[in-house]
Amino acid sequence: MDDMLKFFEDFQNRTIYKKLTPEILKDIPNDQLEQTIYDNIYEIIGYDYENEFQNVQKLTKGQQAFVSTWLVEVEVNNGGFNQFYFNSSGQYAYMAVDGFETVGAxxxxxxxxxxxKIYASIKSDLEKFDDSTLESFSESYKENPLNNLDDQFYDQDKAEPLWKFRVKYIRENIDQFITK
Structure with missing residues (x-):
């Protein structure tokens, strides 16, 4: 239990950079790089969730690739593609395609x-579950063809971890993540 407490304490007390320089990024270990980039991006765009997507669109191509692919990964790992589209993260669906291509994934x-493609074909069917209740959200998973893609995502991530693509891209395109 002490290890878990230390993990959360370290996370709470991590350094959040308002500005990133090549020197700072060079010194960040790979296992902390993505969190550093994520924190910095939200320092740039703020936590204005109503305008988040528009603010992300103003970022560099690399930052957009990072945010969109990070959100897909977080949502799919938490509740599958169905959850990704159900939540506001779904607005990043097309940006994420570009993002995955940008980072080489x-x-x-x-x-x-x-x-x-599947979501576009079932979107109107899923709208009946959008009443803000947990029961409806749970029902939206039944016979949902997106569920079949979840295992493919997990298997692909096991074979070629997504974080490695992003870290490699950041290291090779550091100028995309420098902030002033």
């Missing part, structure tokens, strides 16, 4: 294209 890009 081409199999994830193809999977995202397939998810977008």
């Amino acid at each position: 081409l199999k994830f890009a193809e999977l995202m294209k397939e998810a977008n």
Whole structure:
């Protein structure tokens, strides 16, 4: 239990950079790089969730790739593609295709294209579950063709971890993440 407490304490007390320089990024270990980038992006755009997507669109191509693919990964790992589209993160669906391609995660890009195609075909059917209740949300998973893509995503991430694509891209395109 002490390890878990230390983890949360370290997370709460992590350094959040308002500005990132090549020197700072060079010194951040790979296992902390994504959180550093995520924190910095939200320092830039703020926590204005109503305008989040518009603010992300103003970022560099690399930052957009990072945010969109990070959100897909977080949502799919938490509740599958169904959850991704159900939540506000779904607005990043097409940006994520570009994001996966940008960071070189081409199999994830193809999977995202397939998810977008399926979602477009069932979107009107899913709208009946959008009444803000947990019961309806749970019902939306029944016979949902997006569920089939979840395992493909997990298997692909196991074979080629998504975080490695993003870290490699950040390291090779550091100028996309420098802030002033």
